[in-house]
Amino acid sequence: MEKQTPTLESSSQPQLKLAYLRPGDMIDVEFASATKVRTKLQLVGFDTGRYLLLKQPNPRTEGSYADVLFEGNPVIVRLVLEGEAGECIAFKTKIRAVTNFPFRLLYLDYPEQVENRALRAQKRVRTHIPVDVTADNNQADNTKKLASGVIVDISSAGCRILFKAQNEGGNVTHMNIKVSIGSGSQKDLLMLSGQVMNQKKERGMISVGVRFTDEEAHIIEVFDHLLIDTEFEC
Known part of the structure; x- marks a missing residue:
């Protein structure tokens, strides 16, 4: 052959x-x-x-x-x-x-x-948004905080979050998570659901790529509160 x-x-x-x-x-x-x-x-x-x-x-x-x-x-x-x-x-x-x-x-x-x-039809906007990330087990009383970090870029499809590496940290790829965002104009925390698609450790930091799983209307509402324009050029 x-x-x-x-x-x-x-x-x-x-x-x-x-x-x-x-x-x-x-x-x-x-x-x-x-x-x-x-x-x-x-x-x-x-x-x-x-x-x-x-x-x-x-x-x-x-x-x-x-x-x-x-x-x-x-x-x-x-x-x-x-x-x-x-x-x-x-x-x-x-x-x-x-x-x-x-x-x-x-x-x-x-x-x-x-x-x-x-890879992406939408360009991501660079940001510096502090967030807390918890495991999403679909039960309000059964969530585990994974870490606090910063969203470094974001689009309506997903985001990249940067954390300080922890010695005991494991691989969270494919894990469902909740991303809690603090906002000065919001009394309550803003919340986005997502799935970790990839994870990379570099120079004492860990970055994870997250795909949002919420309805588009909810994502747009959160972005409006954060003053992020979702109309990106392809």
Whole structure:
């Protein structure tokens, strides 16, 4: 069977944004093979302009990738860069080297071209809104405060909240939460419901991406109290 080389729908050459990557980030990697071979690998680091260094798949838990882990094999790398607009970037490269001792590592050539596209139809507005976040168990007497933080960007679809990292803090991805917002013009706290879609720890801080789950009318009402314009340009 002829080996299938992964392809990108289109190519462009925007400014490379790989400097936003941090060791520990999980990266989607698709290897060229007779059948589609795609997995997520952990970034160890990179040397700008030369190579990216990833951990190999664990053969004990993920099986053998010996048929695709060899020098020169083409790959496609896909990853999400979080920020004000949010972007998914992808690029074609190839395996530069594979090492198994003393650690199982994978070297990829640094890309020359990168394809990118916006993830969100709505641009987020940068803010600095203090909030308390509690677990939402659908019971008023059974909520647990997770942390106090700051909303750093927001749209009518969701927001990003920044917290100080706690040693005992765990992964809250996919957790349903309540976001309590204090407002000087409101006697009672403003409240938004949401689900944590992603979590990232960096430099002593934790940021979480939240998708709002309230009705649109309620979100607009809260935004009106906060004087946030929901009519963003796409």
